[in-house]
Amino acid sequence: MTTPPPNRKTIYLVGTTGHPNYGDEHIAACWLRHLAEREPEAEVWLDCPNPGPSEVLLGDLHPRVRFTDTLWRICWHAGSQEPWQVASFARDAIRNPGRAPRWVAGIVVAARADVVHVVGGGYINGIWPHHVGLLAAAVAIREHSGARLAMTGQGLTPLPSEAQPLLRTLSTRFDVVDVRDTPSQDMLANVPGVTATGDDLFFGIAPHLYRQGDSLDSPEVMICVQSDLLSMSVASLAGFVLETLRRWKVPSERIGFVEGMPLVDREVFALLEHELPGARFYPFSDVMDAGLPANSGQRWLSTRFHTHLVAAAAGAAGTALAIDADYYTNKHGSLLESGSGWSLNTDLSVSVATEPAGGFDPATLDSLRSAKAELAARIY
Structure with missing residues (x-):
């Protein structure tokens, strides 16, 4: 030592x-x-x-x-x-x-x-x-x-x-x-x-977090759903996602799934991939290396908190899916309070809007980033 x-x-x-x-x-x-x-x-x-x-x-x-x-x-x-x-x-x-x-x-x-x-x-x-x-x-x-x-x-x-x-x-x-x-x-x-x-x-929040150069080819709809810490079964969550995508009438080749945690965030995709031929899967390693495929023209469904944050910071619209009554509901709610503009679905029996709203306003995002910079100055 x-x-x-x-x-x-x-x-x-x-x-x-x-x-x-x-x-x-x-x-x-x-x-x-x-x-x-x-x-x-x-x-x-x-x-x-x-x-x-x-x-x-x-x-x-x-x-x-x-x-x-x-x-x-x-x-x-x-x-x-x-x-x-x-x-x-x-x-x-x-x-x-x-x-x-x-x-x-x-x-x-x-x-x-x-x-x-x-x-x-x-x-x-x-x-x-x-x-x-x-x-x-x-x-x-x-x-x-x-x-x-x-x-x-x-x-x-x-x-x-x-x-x-x-x-x-x-x-x-x-x-x-x-x-x-x-x-x-x-x-x-x-x-x-x-x-x-x-x-x-x-x-x-900075450009390196995002996939560069292929935004025109990025999926129209993005999904990030987990299989841990759920208050419902994985099958129930998978069924809700599939029925939502059917209502949205999005061609499966225009759908992407993001893995925020290896394996844990692939389980729902594994259940659905045969029903969604051509849907793209972005593994964790690819997201870390190349960035999140998020942009302002997308609709998102996410149980994960930080994909909600980063996608909304890119201007993407979306719906956060709360998978429990306390922990994730509170987490996603904090982003809504901060201005993400997304909706929060706390009941899988309730349909998600066909055209969800959202995306952080640039001025709001700058204010949030500035508050963190001031905090950093207090520490260091």
């Missing part, structure tokens, strides 16, 4: 990259690009669940970025998923690395951080309650090194009521607290200085 020169800043990012997932990768990417411009000489670490795949996907975005999974492993091996117990173990492990002897070297790196930044996403909430330990570990790092703490673009709901006081208490120890939706802001209403600038990916 090498120690950086004493005058070199150590910036410690925490994110959920490498699974991989379209939104999580691009959120981390936008912060790494910012740091490459703002802090090119800093030692940057990204603590994430899958550091190997993350390095392959993101390793060229900052000249000194390295990848680890120390804080995630502490949360996984706390002996419980109950937030209070995980938080206690995480703080103990940072203060006394002997509590987690397999990861002492990683804890030493984390504990020398000058900045700890928990980047955006919806991974600290009641769906994964043990992830609250990430915030607790950050607080313990601050107690050790005096690090500046930031969390940005966080989606913190749903969260069990018994864990909410813990989350609020940990949040008060952060210098910058920013969330992406109204319910998260309401939960932290008594935490001083909380902002709600929306999802962190607004900071990264």
Whole structure:
């Protein structure tokens, strides 16, 4: 293990990259690009669940970025998923690395951080309650090194009521607290200085996110639907998508399916591809390499939050399909509140409009991006 020169800043990012997932990768990417411009000489670490795949996907975005999974492993091996117990173990492990002897070297790196930044996403909430330990570990790092703490673009709901006081208490120890939706802001209403600038990916909206040069040949209708975290069966979702496409009377060769998470977002397409000859499938790897095939002339159906965001930012119209009553409904609702212009379908028994509206107004998008830039300036 090498120690950086004493005058070199150590910036410690925490994110959920490498699974991989379209939104999580691009959120981390936008912060790494910012740091490459703002802090090119800093030692940057990204603590994430899958550091190997993350390095392959993101390793060229900052000249000194390295990848680890120390804080995630502490949360996984706390002996419980109950937030209070995980938080206690995480703080103990940072203060006394002997509590987690397999990861002492990683804890030493984390504990020398000058900045700890928990980047955006919806991974600290009641769906994964043990992830609250990430915030607790950050607080313990601050107690050790005096690090500046930031969390940005966080989606913190749903969260069990018994864990909410813990989350609020940990949040008060952060210098910058920013969330992406109204319910998260309401939960932290008594935490001083909380902002709600929306999802962190607004900071990264730029031409490189989009497929270039073939917009005239891009499908008229785009679909991004998942098979995980559903409150209905995959078959029910597939049937709804097929019947919607039949009502829209779009030739199947003018339909495209996008994979935001490998395999998980291919299951519905696999059920429908024989009914839709000529429909195109854009795998995750292709979307990451060549960009999202989104433009202002399209109609979209999406269960995925970040394809909703990025497609609407391109001016595409669409309908978001809520696959549960809380988590995804809230996520998509935050984009509607921000001005995506899409409709939200929360009931698969209700038909989707033949001509959905939407697309972010350019001035609105500029305002959202500017708010993120101001937030970045507060941190770095």
